[in-house]
Amino acid sequence: KPKIMAVANQKGGVGKTTTAINLSAALARLGKRVLILDLDPQGNASTGLGIQPSSRQHTTFDLLMGDRTLAEIALPTQVDNLMIAPATQDLASADIELGQREGRIRLLRKALVGQASEPYDHILVDCPPSLNLLTVNAMVAAHSVLVPLQSEFFALEGLSQLMLTLKQIRQSANPALRTEGIVLTMYDGRNRLSQQVEQDARDALGDLVFRTRVPRNVRISEAPSYAMPVLDYDPVSKGSQAYLALAEELLERNAPI
Amino acid sequence: KPKIMAVANQKGGVGKTTTAINLSAALARLGKRVLILDLDPQGNASTGLGIQPSSRQHTTFDLLMGDRTLAEIALPTQVDNLMIAPATQDLASADIELGQREGRIRLLRKALVGQASEPYDHILVDCPPSLNLLTVNAMVAAHSVLVPLQSEFFALEGLSQLMLTLKQIRQSANPALRTEGIVLTMYDGRNRLSQQVEQDARDALGDLVFRTRVPRNVRISEAPSYAMPVLDYDPVSKGSQAYLALAEELLERNAPI
Numbered sequence: 001k002p003k004i005m006a007v008a009n010q011k012g013g014v015g016k017t018t019t020a021i022n023l024s025a026a027l028a029r030l031g032k033r034v035l036i037l038d039l040d041p042q043g044n045a046s047t048g049l050g051i052q053p054s055s056r057q058h059t060t061f062d063l064l065m066g067d068r069t070l071a072e073i074a075l076p077t078q079v080d081n082l083m084i085a086p087a088t089q090d091l092a093s094a095d096i097e098l099g100q101r102e103g104r105i106r107l108l109r110k111a112l113v114g115q116a117s118e119p120y121d122h123i124l125v126d127c128p129p130s131l132n133l134l135t136v137n138a139m140v141a142a143h144s145v146l147v148p149l150q151s152e153f154f155a156l157e158g159l160s161q162l163m164l165t166l167k168q169i170r171q172s173a174n175p176a177l178r179t180e181g182i183v184l185t186m187y188d189g190r191n192r193l194s195q196q197v198e199q200d201a202r203d204a205l206g207d208l209v210f211r212t213r214v215p216r217n218v219r220i221s222e223a224p225s226y227a228m229p230v231l232d233y234d235p236v237s238k239g240s241q242a243y244l245a246l247a248e249e250l251l252e253r254n255a256p257i
Numbered sequence: 258k259p260k261i262m263a264v265a266n267q268k269g270g271v272g273k274t275t276t277a278i279n280l281s282a283a284l285a286r287l288g289k290r291v292l293i294l295d296l297d298p299q300g301n302a303s304t305g306l307g308i309q310p311s312s313r314q315h316t317t318f319d320l321l322m323g324d325r326t327l328a329e330i331a332l333p334t335q336v337d338n339l340m341i342a343p344a345t346q347d348l349a350s351a352d353i354e355l356g357q358r359e360g361r362i363r364l365l366r367k368a369l370v371g372q373a374s375e376p377y378d379h380i381l382v383d384c385p386p387s388l389n390l391l392t393v394n395a396m397v398a399a400h401s402v403l404v405p406l407q408s409e410f411f412a413l414e415g416l417s418q419l420m421l422t423l424k425q426i427r428q429s430a431n432p433a434l435r436t437e438g439i440v441l442t443m444y445d446g447r448n449r450l451s452q453q454v455e456q457d458a459r460d461a462l463g464d465l466v467f468r469t470r471v472p473r474n475v476r477i478s479e480a481p482s483y484a485m486p487v488l489d490y491d492p493v494s495k496g497s498q499a500y501l502a503l504a505e506e507l508l509e510r511n512a513p514i
């Protein structure tokens with residue numbers, strides 16, 4: 001059975017999509033069978049992996065509505081062992097279309113649980129920048145939540161609200177939901193602010209903060225314009241090294257004792 | 258009557274709050290009476306201007322619900338000529354609380370229009386990273402929309418969707434809505450990607466793109482941790498100069514012929 005991990009943070013632009021794409025690619029490089037599930041109407045994960053808008057016939061919106069199965073919407077990417085469930089703007093209407101439906105926060109869980117036969121080791125869900133119905137669906141379906149934390153001032157402000165939301169979901173719809181960890185992104189060791197954010201995060205959250213920090217690295221921001229993860233775009237860059245180290249640390253943390 | 262401008266882009270982390278705070282402060286420096294209206298449940302504009310959570314008794318949520326007037330919620334900031342209507346997490350429930358209410362997309366417009374006596378020249382509305390009920394309320398209430406565009410690959414992708422949404426709002430709820438312009442943010446002239454985004458934006462949108470570009474500047478990202486706009490934190494920084502130039506260009510564009 002696949003380990004389902006939501007990549008979430010309601011603060012915008014903190015590196016959710018970048019982490020979902022590059023961590024998935026790193027896990028695939030380490031031999032894991034991975035699926036990225038794009039749950040953001042912006043469809044950045046789909047674009048960043050080269051899925052043209054014209055080939056997004058069936059999307060995660062159809063999966064949520066129960067019209068298609070995961071097997072019917074999953075597409076291959078240019079990365080071995082990595083598939084993607086693509087997204088389009090249709091998802092933006094989910095709030096309205098699904099707003100009054102019974103069990104509307106469990107639609108993704110229902111769609112994924114039924115896929116017991118699925119050949120994936122990991123499913124990473126890229127969430128939109130908000131604590132809306134889509135993100136709640138991801139948290140109810142997931143075994144754990146990975147939180148990218150930009151090493152900037154505003155980023156810390158939203159963290160306590162996010163942890164509160166996770167607690168509420170744990171108490172109501174998904175008691176088994178774990179916090180996989182907090183990943184510092186766009187880290188710049190020369191910048192006092194980055195150091196301060198790291199210090200504050202480790203003081204407040206201890207071991208929940210991954211040892212691996214993802215540095216600010218221009219090769220990471222260039223890679224999506226070539227429709228590939230940074231591991232393929234520039235394998236020796238600091239960005240690639242960081243995401244490979246993050247994948248190894250993730251597997252280490254989850255290794256059976 | 259105040260000119261109401263929504264600062265909006267559903268892509269996260271592109272510099273909406275940073276532009277709302279610093280452009281407002283620059284307009285105030287040029288002698289305009291300005292109000293920032295924080296419409297994001299994250300409350301980053303309120304925090305960035307030093308409004309402690311404990312002093313956000315009455316917020317934009319109360320304004321939307323019709324329980325308080327603008328005059329009752331506006332608070333002074335440390336900047337002359339600049340007031341703020343603060344936000345808290347309560348706003349996050351607006352979608353649910355207001356979801357079925359008649360005229361729910363005109364609530365902000367109704368609350369602001371009634372304030373004809375208000376002493377402001379400009380009202381800037383800081384929007385959350387989504388095209389949800391809050392952002393739609395801002396677009397229906399506003400005379401124009403200012404779009405911060407991060408000089409990165411994913412940022413261009415969302416722009417066509419945003420322009421489409423503006424067109425739909427213009428055709429239905431707010432025929433007078435103008436596009437104030439597109440502001441390139443976090444611009445790095447040495448970075449090929451930044452140059453490419455600028456080229457693509459100017460090719461597609463022409464004069465809608467402001468001449469002034471806001472450079473990536475560490476003083477801009479440090480300023481909110483001192484609860485002040487970059488103009489007060491480091492008046493000679495490239496960030497301060499850019500936002501002052503942007504304010505002047507904005508006034509020039511709107512000067513009576």
Ligand SMILES: Nc1ncnc2c1ncn2[C@@H]1O[C@H](COP(=O)(O)OP(=O)(O)OP(=O)(O)O)[C@@H](O)[C@H]1O
Pocket residue numbers: 011012013014015016017018019040044127128129185186187214215216217218220221222267268269270386409410411412
């Ligand atoms: N470590 C990094 N170094 C440099 N640039 C980065 C890094 N991580 C992300 N970026 C860039 O920063 C921008 C924001 O990242 P990304 O889009 O992944 O964030 P997000 O949290 O998914 O945003 P949204 O809230 O809109 O979904 C992108 O242009 C991306 O290329």
Ligand SMILES: Nc1ncnc2c1ncn2[C@@H]1O[C@H](COP(=O)(O)OP(=O)(O)OP(=O)(O)O)[C@@H](O)[C@H]1O
Pocket residue numbers: 010011012013129152153154155268269270271272273274275276297301384385386442443444471472473474475477478479
């Ligand atoms: N020109 C700049 N130079 C350096 N850092 C910047 C610049 N503009 C914004 N930032 C930083 O980038 C981050 C994102 O900016 P900001 O929070 O203003 O974006 P936003 O669009 O309001 O985000 P959200 O989508 O979450 O509302 C912040 O940490 C901010 O300090």
Ligand SMILES: [Mg+2]
Pocket residue numbers: 016017018040044127128
């Ligand atoms: Mg994203």
Ligand SMILES: [Mg+2]
Pocket residue numbers: 273274275297301384385
């Ligand atoms: Mg903001």
